[in-house]
Amino acid sequence: MAKPEIDEITGAETTGHEWDGLKELNKPLPRWWLWSLWACVVWAIGYWIAMPAWPLVSGYTEGLLGYSQRVSVTSALAEAKEAQSEFLEKIAALEVSSIKSDPELLRFSLAGGAAAFGDNCAPCHGRGAQGAPGYPNLNDDNWLWGGKLEDIHQTLVVGIRSNHDDTRDNPMPAFGRDEILTPAQIADAAQFVLSLSGNKVDTAAAERGKEIFAEQCVACHGEEGKGNPELGAPNLTDRIWLYGGSKEAISLTIRNSRAGVMPSWEGRLSPETIKQLAVYVHSLGGGQ
Ligand code: HEC
Ligand code: HEC
Known part of the structure; x- marks a missing residue:
């Protein structure tokens, strides 16, 4: 083997390649870099074998560990449901007014009520239940149909001027339109x-x-x-x-007259959810 040529300016070995007087220096990749590369390759192969990795025509390679995100989400959900069902059963069995005397149940109801409020009530009453013209503020102690826990619960169950048979309803006459007053x-x-x-x-x-x-x-x-x-x-x-x-x-x-309408929630939300909502609304500040 010929003696390697040393470049005069840098003092580095050359590869012996030369183009128009430009010589290519022999600069191998640093060892730590190469080792990292090989470590990644070995890790990847191990991962392919252990975990779901390659798509197949139908399905995919499942890996030796048999891990599946879907399975782990499903089991996490099942656990959460299990934990909830204990509370929900208690709520189902209790009158809405008794929920508050169990601090754990109260905490659970407030959290569940807040979530259900965001999903179902916020479009009309606002995220913070602050209301809007025609849609009452639920934070204050000013109530159209009563602010006791039972009143609020009843309002939610039957609605106001809704299609529920027992709906809260009391139409103020349209004094002008119906020519009762000039x-x-x-x-x-x-x-x-x-x-x-x-x-x-x-x-x-x-x-x-x-x-x-x-x-x-x-x-x-x-x-x-x-x-x-x-x-x-x-x-x-x-x-x-x-x-x-x-x-x-x-x-x-x-x-x-105005005749504001609120839907009845019976049948749309579970009885337990309606109780949690009543507890939540009652807690907003104006409950009586
Ligand atoms: C489609 C709009 C709409 C939605 C959705 C809605 N509400 Fe209402 N809500 C109203 C209106 C309008 C009134 C006032 C009716 C009236 O003028 O008497 C009202 C009244 C109420 C009252 C009675 C307030 C009082 O002063 O007595 C409560 C309590 C209430 N809503 C809670 C809720 C809760 C909890 C939800 C979600 C489950 C909800 N509302 C969803 C429109 C809505
Ligand atoms: C049959 C019962 C009834 C009678 C009679 C009645 N009201 Fe009302 N009034 C209501 C109800 C119920 C509401 C709430 C309407 C709603 O929430 O959509 C209301 C709402 C109002 C409001 C709106 C209040 C607000 O906060 O915006 C005013 C103002 C009002 N009434 C004035 C009168 C006047 C003045 C008369 C007599 C000329 C009258 N009402 C007669 C039942 C009645």
Whole structure:
């Protein structure tokens, strides 16, 4: 073998190849690099043998360990279900009002209720249950149909003006559309309603409105306009408005009525989920 040529400038061995006076230096890959490469190759072969790896015409090589993500997810799910079912059975057996006295069950219900709320209720009531015009805020202690745990549970089961046989329902008349009141009387009634929550109003109109209110409205909204949760009639004195507190919004409500609708959840959600939701909504801050 010829003696290897040493390049004068770098002092490195050359391969003996030369192009137009350029000589190729003999620079092998570093040993650590080569060892890493071989280690990876050996690891890969081991992995192919041990784990599912190669696609076949039908199916795939399953590997000696027989690992399958699907199997492990299924068994993790089964375990979670098993753990849940213990709680769900307890919830099914209890009245909704008794759930709170078991701290573990309460924690489970709040978590389950929050998840179900995000999936089913947030589109109308908002992620934080803060509500929107026409959709009540569920965080405050202002309730149309009552804020006790049992009331909330009942609201969820039967819905409001829903197609459930026992739905909560109490239609406010459309005083304008059905010509029960004249536009002038509606304007007066609106002035009186505004005065109930301390707004500055045309006092003469509000005086006339007061009489109309006594005749037409107290049956549902009460003598003092404080509402009635038996009838879903809102408190008109508290400055909390479902449909807006401007003169225009109030006149529109009196003229056409509103008749907000909430679906019944019986049959759509399991009884256990509805109980968890009731506990969750009740816990949001306004529960009575
Ligand atoms: C399609 C829209 C919609 C969805 C979805 C919806 N709601 Fe409602 N919800 C309403 C409306 C509208 C009202 C008010 C009805 C009225 O004017 O009396 C209401 C009222 C309520 C009330 C009564 C509030 C009170 O002041 O008495 C509760 C409690 C409630 N919703 C909880 C829920 C929960 C929990 C869910 C999810 C399971 C849910 N809602 C899903 C529209 C909806
Ligand atoms: C038969 C019962 C009933 C009568 C009578 C009635 N209301 Fe109502 N009123 C309701 C109900 C129920 C609601 C809630 C409607 C809804 O949630 O969609 C309501 C809602 C309202 C609202 C909206 C409140 C808000 O928070 O946005 C106003 C304002 C109002 N009523 C004024 C009146 C006035 C004024 C009269 C008389 C001229 C009257 N109501 C008569 C049942 C009644």
